[in-house]
Amino acid sequence: MKISGTEAKIPGSPLPEEIMPAVHHISAKKGDVIVLVGTMKGAFVLRSNGARKKWEVGGPYSVGSPVYAMAFDQRQGRHRLWWAQQSFRWGTVLCSSDDYGKTVTEPETYSVKFPEESKLALKNIWQICIGRADEPGTLYCGVEPACLFVSRDAGKTWSPVEGMLNHPHRAKWQPGGGGLCLHTIAPDPVDPKKMLIAISTAGCYRTDDGGATWQARNQGVRAQFLPDQYPEFGQCVHKIARDPRQPNRLYLQNHWGLYRSDDGGNSWQDIANGVPSDFGFCMVAHPHESGTAYIVPIESDEYRCTPEGKLRVYRTRNAGKSWEPLTRGLPQKNALETVLRDSMATDTCDPAGIYFGTRSGKVYGSSDNGNSWQAILEGLPPVVCVRAALVDGDGTGSPQRHGSAEKGKSRTKMRSASSRVSPKRSARARARKR
Amino acid sequence: MPVTFRIPTYLAAFAGGQNLLRVEGSPATVQEALQSLWQIHPALRDRIVDEQGEVRQHINIFVGEDAIRFADGLATKVPEGTEILIVPAVSGG
Numbered sequence: 001m002k003i004s005g006t007e008a009k010i011p012g013s014p015l016p017e018e019i020m021p022a023v024h025h026i027s028a029k030k031g032d033v034i035v036l037v038g039t040m041k042g043a044f045v046l047r048s049n050g051a052r053k054k055w056e057v058g059g060p061y062s063v064g065s066p067v068y069a070m071a072f073d074q075r076q077g078r079h080r081l082w083w084a085q086q087s088f089r090w091g092t093v094l095c096s097s098d099d100y101g102k103t104v105t106e107p108e109t110y111s112v113k114f115p116e117e118s119k120l121a122l123k124n125i126w127q128i129c130i131g132r133a134d135e136p137g138t139l140y141c142g143v144e145p146a147c148l149f150v151s152r153d154a155g156k157t158w159s160p161v162e163g164m165l166n167h168p169h170r171a172k173w174q175p176g177g178g179g180l181c182l183h184t185i186a187p188d189p190v191d192p193k194k195m196l197i198a199i200s201t202a203g204c205y206r207t208d209d210g211g212a213t214w215q216a217r218n219q220g221v222r223a224q225f226l227p228d229q230y231p232e233f234g235q236c237v238h239k240i241a242r243d244p245r246q247p248n249r250l251y252l253q254n255h256w257g258l259y260r261s262d263d264g265g266n267s268w269q270d271i272a273n274g275v276p277s278d279f280g281f282c283m284v285a286h287p288h289e290s291g292t293a294y295i296v297p298i299e300s301d302e303y304r305c306t307p308e309g310k311l312r313v314y315r316t317r318n319a320g321k322s323w324e325p326l327t328r329g330l331p332q333k334n335a336l337e338t339v340l341r342d343s344m345a346t347d348t349c350d351p352a353g354i355y356f357g358t359r360s361g362k363v364y365g366s367s368d369n370g371n372s373w374q375a376i377l378e379g380l381p382p383v384v385c386v387r388a389a390l391v392d393g394d395g396t397g398s399p400q401r402h403g404s405a406e407k408g409k410s411r412t413k414m415r416s417a418s419s420r421v422s423p424k425r426s427a428r429a430r431a432r433k434r
Numbered sequence: 435m436p437v438t439f440r441i442p443t444y445l446a447a448f449a450g451g452q453n454l455l456r457v458e459g460s461p462a463t464v465q466e467a468l469q470s471l472w473q474i475h476p477a478l479r480d481r482i483v484d485e486q487g488e489v490r491q492h493i494n495i496f497v498g499e500d501a502i503r504f505a506d507g508l509a510t511k512v513p514e515g516t517e518i519l520i521v522p523a524v525s526g527g
Binding site: 088089090091093108109110113114115116118119120121122 | 448477481482486487488493523
């Protein structure tokens with residue numbers, strides 16, 4: 001069902017000025033890096049130059065509202081921020097801004113809504129996913145109760161994906177601690193008909209036919225809270241990340257368990273090799289280096305804090321055969337932190353920036369692939385979402401090298417096209433093999 | 435007999451900045467009064483009720499001093515000349 005609505009231009013926020021905290025707006029130029037931070041009390045937009053050492057803080061936006069999902073759409077020359085403004089009282093609405101928050105568009109009529117006949121009502125939007133570069137009008141939302149919504153007109157109107165809305169497993173899906181949320185959306189970079197999503201607690205599903213049907217893809221993923229620990233579906237998948245160079249390679253952080261798939265999710269192998277705990281929430285892949293991924297292990301499901309009071313990011317550079325702790329610049333004493341499923345992100349620079357936020361309101365960043373870290377911001381409300389982007393990158397995720405980072409001057413250099421995954425070229429290569 | 439709605443400041447931003455909204459006609463129930471309200475100020479609908487037409491969990495609607503939650507819900511009668519209050523509940527964290 002498509003819902004069209006009029007839109008109201010609301011400067012900054014609909015809250016009256018007398019109760020507004022001071023709002024600062026950033027502006028960004030080509031080569032800058034922005035980090036979007038969604039918290040339980042509003043959204044922030046951080047900006048730095050290519051050095052990524054000093055940060056300017058914009059916001060807060062949607063003051064007082066949980067913001068679980070944010071995204072930045074740079075296709076077709078846009079600089080459009082998207083975020084989901086949730087309210088205990090007024091429901092959840094998708095907001096956008098084309099000027100980094102100076103002017104916020106909040107639709108008069110909510111754009112992401114279940115059809116009346118579904119008997120469902122939207123609780124929250126957990127994920128906003130910008131579509132492929134060759135589909136510049138396409139965006140996706142993952143919502144609670146679990147469903148996938150799609151927009152084909154750059155976010156003006158949205159409709160639920162029927163194959164997910166009417167999925168035969170729906171009646172048996174159970175909510176996790178955060179609710180029955182569709183929190184991961186991973187479009188296939190090569191085949192537009194393929195997409196992988198994840199739901200807590202239903203597990204991983206994949207469509208190969210453009211969303212008409214969805215098959216559970218959880219073989220090998222444990223559900224230790226169920227009598228049958230390897231069911232077809234029902235796993236509590238926390239996050240899935242896709243390898244930047246091998247589209248069929250995926251990394252999965254489970255509610256207990258770290259896994260890798262080399263066949264697009266058909267089967268999963270345990271890769272919890274040398275981590276202090278295989279419990280955790282977040283999981284991101286390096287934007288360019290195949291085999292490299294990052295996690296922040298959590299002690300257990302009963303004690304959801306970083307083990308031993310040490311805030312450690314773990315990195316694998318060999319697709320999970322081994323993991324190394326990254327601690328330089330991170331507190332290693334009395335750091336009882338939690339990093340939630342969407343609170344970690346990468347930019348597309350080279351070296352890559354890695355960012356994460358904690359439930360205690362701290363944001364950390366690395367501008368050297370995770371080798372060293374700095375505290376970017378403290379004292380925020382609990383962080384539930386982090387996203388990062390290079391402004392006016394080419395939109396392909398190909399690396400943008402920042403060579404003189406120390407002096408705060410950036411120069412951008414593209415790697416040759418032959419060194420990155422090209423969907424068209426890959427498709428041609430496969431065709432040749434056949 | 436027109437009905438008057440009193441709405442909170444947040445919602446007033448979606449109703450031309452007004453906190454007091456007058457709805458013409460003689461709605462017999464809260465449901466009918468809200469239907470009239472949506473026609474004048476459509477932006478209020480999604481913020482007060484969900485897709486299924488249910489009043490959002492943390493919003494209270496009073497007819498005079500009576501919460502409709504403890505009366506007949508949206509079928510609660512609206513006596514002539516009574517004010518309808520839409521109030522955000524004490525909730526959150």
